[in-house]
Every structure is written in C-alpha cells, then in structure tokens.
Amino acid sequence: MTETHATISPGAPVFPAGRYGRRREPGGKTRRTLLAALALLTLVAALTLISVRLYNQYGDPAYDAQVITYTDITDDQVLIDFRVTVPPGGTAVCALRARDRAGVEVAREEITVTARPGDRHVTTRHRLATTARPFIGEVLRCRPPV
Numbered sequence: 568m569t570e571t572h573a574t575i576s577p578g579a580p581v582f583p584a585g586r587y588g589r590r591r592e593p594g595g596k597t598r599r600t601l602l603a604a605l606a607l608l609t610l611v612a613a614l615t616l617i618s619v620r621l622y623n624q625y626g627d628p629a630y631d632a633q634v635i636t637y638t639d640i641t642d643d644q645v646l647i648d649f650r651v652t653v654p655p656g657g658t659a660v661c662a663l664r665a666r667d668r669a670g671v672e673v674a675r676e677e678i679t680v681t682a683r684p685g686d687r688h689v690t691t692r693h694r695l696a697t698t699a700r701p702f703i704g705e706v707l708r709c710r711p712p713v
Contacts, residue, residue: 630659630709635690637704645674647704648692656684661709663693665701673697679712 631652639646645665653659658681665674674697680689695704 629654629657630711632659632661632706632709634704634706639694640701642700643697645695645697645701645704646692647695647706648690649706651680651682651689651691651706651709652687653680653682653689653709655687656682657687658682658712659689659709660712661691662707663695664705664707665695665697666703666705667699668702671699673699673701680709 629652633650635648635650637645637647647663647665649661649663651659651661658679660677660679662675662677664672664676667673674695676693676695678691678693680691682689695701
C-alpha cells in the first residue's frame, strides 16, 4: 500500500523533465527590470534634450503678448488692445487675427511695435479690418523683427 502525504515537503518542487517547458533562471526578472528602467531613462533624456533644443531654436520668452481687450466690434473691424514684452527698448513684429463665431479667420495682419528706450513693455491699440463680423480678436505671436 502507498501512502499519500497531505503536506508538501520543504524545498523546491521537482517537475518531470520536459513536461512544463524550460525553467527560468533565478535573477532574470531583475535583469529585465533593470534593462527596461535603463531604456526608459535613455528615452526621457533624449526627449528632454530634443525639447530644450527646440525651445532654444523656436521659443523666445523675451517676446510675449497678452490681449488686454478687444472692443468696437462691427461688421468690418475689431479694435484690439494688447501688451507686448520685448527686450529693453526693443521692437517686435506681432501677428494679429480676428475670427468669426464659427472660428473662421476673417482678418490677419502683422504690425510692428517699438518700446521706448529702457522700457520692456509696450501697450498698443490696433484697428483690424475684417471681411466679416468678428467674434474675437487675438494676438497669435510676437517675434523679433527680421
């Protein structure tokens, strides 16, 4: 007569050879985790480098515009008041735009603004002629003159 034990003997279980596939080596999971973390770190570093490079190339914090108000809206114009930050005594070229209620662009114009010597801020009012009744007036961006 054979005897069946209800408890498992201490130690690692022994499986029949070839029945359950190849056994994983101990420590393999930590190696994969380390490689994944290293790959992720490399990816983050590369994306950070690309972001900084593109910001240095295209972003210019010295030229910043804020719309104060847009008023005097009629069927063929909008009056835009805005403030531009430039280098002290500098000049900026700003792109203005007006859109109708559906979001369709009805006017676009570039204007040049110049700060007084030593000033970094210019407050400007510009009348933008439109092809239809505008809903909003915007300053898209300001950049250094070419």
